[in-house]
Amino acid sequence: MSEIKVGTITTLKVERKIDTGYVLTNGKVEVLLHINEADGDLDVNQEVDVFIYQDKKGQTIATMSIPDIHLNTYGWAEVVDSVRNLGVFVDIGIQKEILVSKDDLPLLEGVWPKAGDELFVTLESDKRGRLLAKPVTEEIIEQERDRAQPSMLHQQTSGRVYRSTKVGSFIITEEGFRGFVHHTERKTEPRLGQWIEGRIIAVKDDGTINVSMRPIKTEGIEEDAEAILNYLKSNNGSVSLTDKSNPEEIRNTFNISKASFKRAIGKLLKENKVVQKNGETILQDES
Known part of the structure; x- marks a missing residue:
């Protein structure tokens, strides 16, 4: 072998010691191991395992601090x-x-x-x-993931987002399951790499899971109702939406489904906090 490839772990021999560290070789190519990258004192002709990369100056160097991630390893x-x-x-x-x-x-x-x-x-x-x-690619996820069991339905889970799309967020859970959070099952779109928590709402035949980041229905009604009230208070006490409005208009305004909107509005109407007339939902005067 003549080439020393960056991103790989390789065994090299100490050729000589210099002021700044050690010169390593595979017999044909030399590479610098800076003294700060060495694990203690090394002897000439000693063999060492090193990771190869380019420093900020573009020079190929070695380090004895071996990372877990290298070429073809995730x-x-x-x-x-x-x-x-x-x-x-x-x-x-x-x-x-x-x-x-x-x-x-x-x-x-x-x-x-x-x-x-x-x-x-x-x-x-x-x-x-x-x-x-x-x-990571979907191909690798499919090779490496574990399979969830049907008994896990409704359990809490958590994990990191590894792919983000308009349709939803894909996660790797703590247990190693591949999960999907549909955009209707989240209040806001999580970041790529963000740690999220939710509950399992479906376990598919292939062992993947669907996850919801939304609270369970009774808690969700309270939360949605509060969000609608806050919106009304900051928008002159009215919004051009009712429980008869288009689902897309409701989602664009409150980022909730029409069904969730209707449940929250029903609660507010029952509590006499809002009224609906002429295609609008209007905040009631609390005085």
Whole structure:
């Protein structure tokens, strides 16, 4: 072997010691192991296992701090920074942070990961030898996931979002299940890499699960009613919606289904907090 490939773990021999560290070799190619990247003192001709990557100057170097994530191996990496129009940077356990390109992130930057979120990624190298972190594919998820049992229906679960779409959010749960949160089962769209909690509302024959982030119905009615009241109070006491309105108009305004809207409005009407007339829901004068 003559090539030393970035993103891989390889065994090299200490060729010589220099002021800044050690020169390692595979017999044909030399690479620097900086003294800060070495685990203690090394001897000439000693063999060491190292991870290969490019430093910020573009120089190929070695480290004895072996990350869990490398070429063709997936793992969780914490997001440390986000750069508009570029992507996010993740920490894989080496001194250099690795870019997840914007091309591999949602179009809407509002659901990009924030610092502290985690992404399930592997590493790839470009033609210039730079490492990039690539989010997990559905193919890998399908190979690696566990199967949920029917008895788990209605249980609480939690996990991280690994893919975000208009239709909904896909998660990997703590137990290793593949879960799906339909857009109607969430109040707001969670970020890619965000940790979420919910309850299992369906276990499919293939062992995947559907998850709801919405509260159970009785709690949801209270929450939706409160949201409608707050909206009315901040919008001159009225909204051009009733329980006869178009479902899409209701969702665009309150991000809830028509059925949820009707339940919440029914509660408010019963409590004499609102009235409906001329196609509007109107806040009652509390005085």
